[in-house]
Amino acid sequence: MKQKKKGEKKMALFDDVRDIIVEQLHVPPEKVSLEAKFIEDLGADSLDTVELIMAFEEKFNLQISEEEAQKLDTVGKAVAYLEDKTKA
Amino acid sequence: MVLESKVAFITGGASGIGAGIAKKFIQEGTRVIICDVDAETGTKTAQQIGGNIHFYKMDISDEGEVKKTVETVINEFSRIDILINNAGITKDRLLLRMTKQDWESVIGINLTGTFLVTKTIMRYMIKQRYGRIINIASVVGLIGNPGQANYAASKAGIIGFTKSCAKELAGRNITVNAIAPGFIETRMTENIPDEIKQNYLKLIPLRRFGLPEDVANLALFLSSDQASYITGQVVCLDGGLVM
Numbered sequence: 554m555k556q557k558k559k560g561e562k563k564m565a566l567f568d569d570v571r572d573i574i575v576e577q578l579h580v581p582p583e584k585v586s587l588e589a590k591f592i593e594d595l596g597a598d599s600l601d602t603v604e605l606i607m608a609f610e611e612k613f614n615l616q617i618s619e620e621e622a623q624k625l626d627t628v629g630k631a632v633a634y635l636e637d638k639t640k641a
Numbered sequence: 642m643v644l645e646s647k648v649a650f651i652t653g654g655a656s657g658i659g660a661g662i663a664k665k666f667i668q669e670g671t672r673v674i675i676c677d678v679d680a681e682t683g684t685k686t687a688q689q690i691g692g693n694i695h696f697y698k699m700d701i702s703d704e705g706e707v708k709k710t711v712e713t714v715i716n717e718f719s720r721i722d723i724l725i726n727n728a729g730i731t732k733d734r735l736l737l738r739m740t741k742q743d744w745e746s747v748i749g750i751n752l753t754g755t756f757l758v759t760k761t762i763m764r765y766m767i768k769q770r771y772g773r774i775i776n777i778a779s780v781v782g783l784i785g786n787p788g789q790a791n792y793a794a795s796k797a798g799i800i801g802f803t804k805s806c807a808k809e810l811a812g813r814n815i816t817v818n819a820i821a822p823g824f825i826e827t828r829m830t831e832n833i834p835d836e837i838k839q840n841y842l843k844l845i846p847l848r849r850f851g852l853p854e855d856v857a858n859l860a861l862f863l864s865s866d867q868a869s870y871i872t873g874q875v876v877c878l879d880g881g882l883v884m
Contacts, residue, residue, distance in 0.1 A: 598812060600767070600809065600810075600812060600813065604767060607764065
């Protein structure tokens with residue numbers, strides 16, 4: 554039961570992240586997989602990646618440092634990072 | 642009306658070039674926010690110009706104050722289309738006599754202040770995919786001037802800043818340009834001794850000093866849709882002093 558709840562939360566978080574990426578990068582939702590790289594696969598430029606980080610900060614009400622932000626180059630890494638930071 | 646329904650944010654708007662630009666923009670139907678550290682003059686200027694103009698007291702070198710003011714303006718007007726970075730000071734002294742404090746106060750306000758205001762406002766321009774940023778530099782930033790090493794450095798810094806911003810923001814439909822005024826008749830230049838003024842005049846091919854309105858005319862053009870293909874430029878407005 555506990556496992557399932559955790560999984561549901563993760564899915565909800567992924568949905569939020571995907572919505573932000575779709576809006577920011579104007580890509581179809583099906584292209585946003587966990588493996589997708591923001592720059593190579595989703596066509597983001599450097600300013601897009603900064604805007605994405607800012608959008609994550611706003612949506613999840615947290616601060617992401619420059620060093621941490623630079624490591625988040627795939628959707629999966631961003632989801633894992635946000636999951637870690639938002640768990641109660 | 643070239644700028645109807647746009648929102649312009651002008652720093653150092655209480656007097657001089659900033660007030661001249663505010664007046665011109667109001668005539669063009671723009672909603673104008675002027676900021677200045679001098680609340681008394683700022684309030685008076687807003688009253689004198691009249692129309693859709695609003696004064697906010699703000700020190701551009703105070704990060705917290707800048708953030709607070711910009712947030713208030715965004716809540717009120719929901720966007721900022723045009724930013725005129727005009728606020729600046731001088732602390733003239735020959736380099737041999739210039740203190741670290743003279744240096745730091747001029748760099749801190751003119752250059753760091755311009756950075757802080759731009760950084761704070763550009764995030765809204767990026768989101769709205771539209772913006773016009775005009776930085777008021779100076780010909781002194783191009784050719785130097787004895788007694789103004791600090792001021793010249795700050796203005797040369799603004800020129801480099803302008804070009805970098807232009808490159809970073811071009812993809813978001815934001816243009817960034819600098820105006821480099823020469824000798825403009827304002828409070829900043831009124832205390833220059835007559836003899837020096839006359840010497841300057843001899844160097845100006847058009848044989849007159851500029852007026853805030855001259856700068857305002859160029860700012861208006863650079864803020865308009867007609868200037869949408871101009872970015873990263875420094876336009877001298879100096880009667881031909883520098884060419």
